Each structure stands twice: as C-alpha cells, then as structure tokens.
C-alpha cells in the first residue's frame with residue numbers, strides 16, 4: 001500500500017527519516033565499541049568490507065552466507081550500531097516477522113519497502129517518487145536484508161527496479177547500478193526452506209531463489225563458518241556431544257548424510273532421539289513433549305518454548321485437537337464472518353456460488369479457520385503483524401490468559417516482551433493464496449492453536465523442546481533441517497517415525513543440491 005506522504009511529512013519534517021535518526025547515539029557508540037572488540041576475525045572481515053563500501057559511497061551488493069549460530073545477527077548489530085551512532089540511516093529488514101524481531105529496529109521487507117503481495121518479473125514497490133518513503137530510501141546508507149533465500153527473487157528484484165528509478169535524481173548512473181548504487185547486504189542459509197511456490201516443481205522453487213536472480217551476478221559473497229552459539233552455550237553440556245549434534249544437523253542440511261537414491265537421501269535417526277515405544281503415535285509424541293499435561297493432579301500447564309512439528313496441516317490439526325482435549329478448562333469457539341469481495345463486472349452466478357456457508361469451509365495457511373476453538377492456557381501463534389514494537393508479529397507465540405467476547409487476552413512466551421499481557425482483536429483478513437481464484441474476506445482473531453505447527457511455520461523459531469512426527473516423510477527442500485535445527489540441545493529433540501508398515505529408524509531427507517551450485 002502506498003504510504004500517505006502528507007501524513008508522514010508534516011511541517012517539513014519527514015517522520016520516517018526522523019524516526020530512523022532518533023536513536024541514542026551515545027549508547028549506540030558504546031555498544032558499537034563493545035561489539036567491535038568481540039568480533040572474530042572472519043566477522044571483522046565481513047564488517048570491514050561492508051563498512052568500506054558504505055564509507056566509499058560507491059554502493060555494492062553483498063551476501064553473507066552462514067548457517068544458524070555463526071553470528072550473522074551479531075554482525076548486523078555491529079554494523080547498525082556503528083552507522084546509527086554517527087546519525088546515519090540503516091534499514092534492517094527480514095523476510096519473516098520473527099527474524100525481523102531479532103534485528104535492531106527490524107521490520108519485514110514487505111512492510112518496509114511496500115512490496116506487493118503477488119509479485120512477478122515486472123513488479124515494482126508501491127513507492128512514489130517524492131514520497132516520504134522515497135526520501136528515506138534516498139537518505140539510507142545501508143540496507144540489511146536477513147533470511148533472503150526464503151523470499152521469492154521477484155520481491156528483491158522489485159526493490160532493485162524501484163531503487164534504480166528513485167535514485168536517478170541523486171545519481172545519474174543509478175539506472176545502470178544494482179539498487180541504484182546503494183550498499184545492500186543480504187543474509188541467510190540456503191539449507192532452509194526456500195520460497196513457497198504453490199504447486200511449484202523443484203525447478204520452479206530453485207528458480208525463485210535469490211541465487212537464480214540477475215542480482216546474483218552482482219553479489220559479493222561473504223562467509224561465516226564458526227558456530228558462535230555453541231561456544232556461548234551451557235558449559236554443563238559436553239562440548240564434543242554438542243559439536244557432533246551440530247555436525248549431524250549440518251550434514252542433513254547439506255544432503256551429505258545417509259544414502260542417496262533418485263535425489264532423496266535415506267537417513268537414520270539416532271536411537272537417543274527416536275521414540276520407539278508407542279501404541280498411538282499422536283499420544284506418544286504429545287507425552288514426550290508436554291509430559292506435565294498427562295499428570296492427573298497437575299494444574300500448571302507448561303507450554304512455553306515447545307512445539308510439535310509435522311510436514312502437513314492435517315496432522316498438525318489432529319495433534320492440536322488432542323492436546324486441547326487434555327486441558328480441563330472450558331472451551332470457547334469463535335466463528336468468523338466471511339464474505340466474497342465484489343467482482344468486476346458483478347456476476348450473479350458467481351455470487352450465488354460464493355455463499356458465506358461455502359466460504360466458511362475454506363481452510364488455507366496464513367488465515368485462521370472459520371471455527372476457532374481455544375481455552376485459557378492454549379498456546380497460540382499470531383498470523384498477522386499487530387504491533388512490531390511490542391514484539392507482536394506474524395509468528396509470535398503467546399499463551400491465552402482470558403477469553404472475552406470481542407477480545408482475547410494473552411501472554412507473550414518469548415523475546416524481550418516475555419510475560420507481558422496483550423489484547424488481540426478480531427481482524428479482517430484476505431488470503432493471498434494463488435490457488436483461490438477469487439477474493440474473499442474473513443473477520444476472525446488472527447491466531448492459530450500452536451501446540452503443533454507445520455515445519456514451514458516453525459522456520460525462525462527457537463525452541464527448547466521439539467517433537468517431530470512423520471506420518472509421511474518430509475517432501476521438500478530443507479524441511480528436515482529446519483525441523484531439527486530449531487533446538488540447539490540434543491536432549492530437547494524427539495522424533496517419531498510412523499510412515500512405514502514396519503517400525504524403522506529410517507526416513508527421507510530432501511535437499512535440492514543444485515541450489516548450492518553458486519554459493
């Protein structure tokens with residue numbers, strides 16, 4: 001949506017620019033020198049390259065490649081504090097709301113750059129020349145875009161096209177320079193789930209990633225290889241055990257574990273992670289991850305920092321229903337009101353098909369179901385950005401504390417706002433799913449129950465206990481890697497396999513190795 005310039009520019013002051021210059025420069029200068037002393041040699045090299053590019057003002061495109069825990073966020077924080085302490089503007093964005101929360105002053109790329117929801121090779125951002133947002137971009141010294149491999153390359157190309165155009169009055173060569181001659185640094189891990197292309201083939205998915213874009217030819221690669229999370233971790237855990245676990249996770253991400261056949265690897269799950277004793281697989285995985293829920297006299301239902309993951313929504317729903325049945329509190333069901341958006345030209349026949357009753361039956365990811373049953377104590381996940389500064393964005397997990405008629409009260413589970421109570425209102429939501437060939441609106445609380453969630457939805461979450469249930473093997477690139485890398489502690493991970501007739505410790509791992517061809 002185009003930002004209203006008059007609203008953001010009042011009495012000659014561009015609010016978007018002044019917001020970005022409001023940082024406490026003394027505090028940031030102290031923070032910056034502290035971070036700078038701590039940087040490892042490889043982190044320092046990355047920092048120097050990017051700072052050099054900003055200071056020279058010549059622009060440049062960089063990609064910082066490093067798996068989880070190598071300190072990408074640490075480098076982003078050092079860069080941002082260094083430039084902001086000088087009063088310079090750094091825009092920090094991420095492809096998902098959860099990753100954006102980890103960045104200082106972070107926003108999602110879509111909201112920051114007004115990127116359209118449905119993009120193609122001709123798309124541009126909704127930013128007008130002369131608008132407040134255009135001025136902000138012109139004044140920006142550095143753009144940091146985390147988790148870039150999970151977004152469709154057309155989103156990144158839309159920003160490139162827009163910036164080449166916006167900067168042409170400032171830089172006569174902007175149209176020939178990537179991102180109009182600004183410095184931009186992308187980050188991320190190609191082992192994770194790649195852009196989701198509904199009904200897309202393997203080739204379509206690989207083709208939609210940033211390293212299949214024309215932008216990639218201008219990208220300077222920078223790498224981080226040392227796992228800083230493991231170094232910082234609990235000294236009680238034997239470090240060689242942690243190292244082995246981290247290497248096992250990486251070998252799954254790289255597709256270098258197990259035997260390969262027709263592009264699918266068969267891997268073995270270690271005995272201490274596998275759940276072998278079970279009658280009912282759903283009950284068994286729930287008992288492993290939420291044992292307190294099975295204690296008869298228990299009144300404290302610990303759900304924080306835990307989740308059960310599965311590849312498909314169907315199993316996720318089954319687990320959530322099962323877990324809800326263990327909570328003795330009274331349930332409340334909220335029904336959405338759905339309506340079709342008018343079509344042009346208005347068509348009586350279509351209107352008679354898209355009745356509210358028909359719309360109520362539609363279930364798709366990204367919007368809540370028509371019928372939403374919850375209880376006090378139910379863990380939920382937000383499906384929309386509500387208030388980024390309060391840590392309430394798409395993907396934030398909370399626990400319900402009170403159920404009203406028009407509002408739900410909940411408590412944040414993680415992050416700097418953990419424990420804080422918030423109110424969630426009903427919102428009008430429209431699905432952006434290409435598979436629904438017409439537009440409709442649903443008014444409902446923007447939440448889903450999250451005892452269990454799909455692996456795709458868990459990307460970016462950091463959890464102390466993870467249960468992975470595979471009634472069917474994983475089916476796309478990165479799913480197994482993302483599922484098992486949500487925990488850093490081996491003890492927190494349990495896997496239950498029930499996709500074979502006979503009990504086995506083997507399952508599939510899908511890695512599109514061609515995606516690593518040029519990284």
Ligand SMILES: Nc1ncnc2c1ncn2[C@@H]1O[C@H](COP(=O)(O)OP(=O)(O)OP(=O)(O)O)[C@@H](O)[C@H]1O
Nearest residue numbers: 038039040067068069070071072073074228229232
């Ligand atoms: N040079 C450093 N000195 C001290 N601690 C560091 C350093 N670099 C990273 N860390 C710490 O290591 C942990 C992992 O770093 P960070 O979160 O930046 O990694 P990441 O690559 O962004 O991981 P992810 O992709 O999983 O978010 C953090 O606790 C961070 O504070």
